[in-house]
Amino acid sequence: MKKILLLGSTLLVASLVVSALQGCKGPEGPAGPPGESTILQLEGFAEGIVCGDCHNPDTDTTYYVWARKYQWEQSKHFYGGDYERAGSACAECHTTEGFIQKTAGKTVTAAVNPSPPGCFACHSPHSRGDFSLRVSSPVTLLAGIAGEADVTFDFGKGNLCASCHRPRSISPKPDPTKTAVTDTITISNNRWYQHYGVQSSILNGTGGFKFTDYTYAGNSAHTTAPLIKSEGCIQCHMANPPMTQSYPFGVAGGHTMNIRYDLHGTPSSLLEGCKNTACHPTITSVDYHSVQTIVTAYLDTLATMMTDTSIVNKWNKGAKVPWLAGDAISGYTINAGSGSNALKIAPASRAGALYNFMMVEHDLSHGVHNSVYVIDLLKSSLAELRKP
Numbered sequence: 348m349k350k351i352l353l354l355g356s357t358l359l360v361a362s363l364v365v366s367a368l369q370g371c372k373g374p375e376g377p378a379g380p381p382g383e384s385t386i387l388q389l390e391g392f393a394e395g396i397v398c399g400d401c402h403n404p405d406t407d408t409t410y411y412v413w414a415r416k417y418q419w420e421q422s423k424h425f426y427g428g429d430y431e432r433a434g435s436a437c438a439e440c441h442t443t444e445g446f447i448q449k450t451a452g453k454t455v456t457a458a459v460n461p462s463p464p465g466c467f468a469c470h471s472p473h474s475r476g477d478f479s480l481r482v483s484s485p486v487t488l489l490a491g492i493a494g495e496a497d498v499t500f501d502f503g504k505g506n507l508c509a510s511c512h513r514p515r516s517i518s519p520k521p522d523p524t525k526t527a528v529t530d531t532i533t534i535s536n537n538r539w540y541q542h543y544g545v546q547s548s549i550l551n552g553t554g555g556f557k558f559t560d561y562t563y564a565g566n567s568a569h570t571t572a573p574l575i576k577s578e579g580c581i582q583c584h585m586a587n588p589p590m591t592q593s594y595p596f597g598v599a600g601g602h603t604m605n606i607r608y609d610l611h612g613t614p615s616s617l618l619e620g621c622k623n624t625a626c627h628p629t630i631t632s633v634d635y636h637s638v639q640t641i642v643t644a645y646l647d648t649l650a651t652m653m654t655d656t657s658i659v660n661k662w663n664k665g666a667k668v669p670w671l672a673g674d675a676i677s678g679y680t681i682n683a684g685s686g687s688n689a690l691k692i693a694p695a696s697r698a699g700a701l702y703n704f705m706m707v708e709h710d711l712s713h714g715v716h717n718s719v720y721v722i723d724l725l726k727s728s729l730a731e732l733r734k735p
């Protein structure tokens with residue numbers, strides 16, 4: 348008797364679950380009930396949405412949501428830990444909650460219960476019933492250089508990424524025209540850079556500091572290649588291995604966003620995105636043409652010079668301190684604070700070397716995004732610091 352009852356209730360639960368997963372139609376999106384403004388995210392469900400399309404690993408061969416969650420968990424979006432940067436000034440890029448507010452045109456508030464950039468940041472699967480990208484419009488990149496105007500970033504699907512991977516404001520802005528020995532720049536903030544998401548600026552070939560006496564060659568093919576103009580960041584970061592390969596499915600590319608990965612202890616990279624016939628069909632290393640080696644060497648040299656007071660003291664007005672603290676392994680910080688700890692440099696234009704260093708360092712691709720542009724920014728900065 349007990350057994351039958353138990354079996355009966357198990358069947359009942361099972362059939363409820365099955366009907367919920369396969370048949371459940373979502374209610375129509377509510378028409379803004381009173382108090383809607385207190386609900387941060389009320390996007391609702393698309394009419395006729397079938398929950399089981401996405402919430403049933405057995406039948407989910409359209410979207411593979413289950414698998415994509417595992418990929419995402421290997422991306423820094425999931426594990427980076429910086430989603431605690433959820434105050435009202437930070438939440439729009441560091442949390443799903445803030446990004447939804449921002450893209451909906453609402454005021455971004457502190458995300459008291461934050462979650463990292465996840466499925467619902469980049470997509471709106473419930474309200475749309477699919478995985479189209481939440482954002483696709485071009486992005487404004489804030490100018491970081493005095494006298495320059497903001498620019499527009501338009502790389503198709505990559506506009507989604509640049510909605511967060513974009514520069515923030517900087518103050519004071521460095522000025523290439525301030526070359527007189529009487530021109531002093533006062534840096535009173537150790538975060539004197541346009542934050543970390545400068546990959547969009549670098550790919551776009553904008554936002555770097557150009558010394559007036561140096562001739563800059565322009566950009567690498569990545570800036571204008573039609574495939575990258577339409578796919579953007581996704582072309583390289585979200586590629587999948589070809590079906591004919593044995594690995595690395597699910598641990599590189601896709602929603603991991605990673606190009607390098609660990610093949611059971613062997614450092615490896617998934618270069619499928621680069622191998623398009625229009626691009627680099629025979630590429631075998633991320634360090635293509637030694638670009639990463641070269642850029643790393645230039646960055647190291649610049650860092651050495653900026654930590655050497657016998658060099659930078661020539662332009663330090665005020666405290667005789669190195670421009671940088673830290674090292675390549677633990678990371679570099681600008682040696683500047685408020686009041687008497689401010690870093691004062693004259694001619695002011697020379698601070699462009701520090702600006703370029705931080706920008707290229709924060710791009711993190713070591714030149715791959717736009718090698719021609721980056722190498723010129725670093726070479727011109729070195730030339731500047733080598734001046735008497």
Ligand code: HEC
Pocket residue numbers: 371372373374392396397398399400401402410412416466472473476477478
């Ligand atoms: C187009 C795909 C899609 C459809 C259809 C869909 N969802 Fe989702 N849903 C997602 C994704 C993606 C997530 C976030 C990842 C996850 O938790 O699986 C999610 C999350 C959820 C969560 C939160 C789960 C948690 O762990 O907190 C609930 C609850 C949910 N969905 C209910 C529903 C219901 C009910 C329906 C049908 C009315 C539905 N979903 C239809 C894609 C979908």
Ligand code: HEC
Pocket residue numbers: 423424426427428429430439440441442443446463464468469505507508509510511512580581584604605711
């Ligand atoms: C909602 C904002 C947001 C969007 C949209 C976004 N990112 Fe990110 N991304 C971040 C944040 C924030 C981090 C750092 C996370 C942390 O440290 O906790 C990050 C980290 C990364 C990293 C790891 C960086 C590292 O230091 O290793 C990669 C790679 C990346 N994103 C690529 C992309 C790509 C490609 C896209 C577009 C498909 C994209 N991101 C879209 C906010 C975003």
Ligand code: HEC
Pocket residue numbers: 429432434436437438439440441510511512513514515542543544709710711
């Ligand atoms: C315009 C979008 C945006 C805003 C606003 C923003 N961030 Fe970020 N932040 C990013 C992105 C994107 C990354 C990751 C870049 C990467 O790793 O390539 C990041 C990375 C970071 C990191 C990690 C740096 C590291 O070395 O790993 C910290 C810390 C951080 N942000 C703090 C903040 C704080 C604090 C605020 C608010 C005062 C803030 N951010 C506002 C986009 C933003």
Ligand code: HEC
Pocket residue numbers: 409410411412413415416417419424464465466467468469470478479480504507581585602
């Ligand atoms: C940082 C942004 C970002 C996050 C977070 C993200 N996605 Fe995506 N997703 C994308 C982009 C960009 C594409 C388009 C890739 C392409 O076109 O090749 C995509 C594509 C997809 C697709 C394929 C859509 C189709 O029509 O073929 C699915 C399914 C998907 N995502 C599910 C998820 C799920 C589930 C999560 C959470 C675990 C998630 N995504 C989190 C950016 C993101």
Ligand code: HEC
Pocket residue numbers: 505508509512546547550569575579580581582583584605606607633710711712713715716
């Ligand atoms: C032409 C291919 C390509 C494009 C386009 C591209 N990236 Fe990258 N990106 C790379 C490569 C290669 C690296 C270096 C990876 C490495 O050395 O591990 C890299 C590194 C990064 C990193 C550092 C994280 C890491 O894993 O080292 C971030 C963050 C990043 N890219 C974000 C972006 C964003 C955002 C965009 C679009 C604005 C973009 N990338 C466009 C190829 C590309």
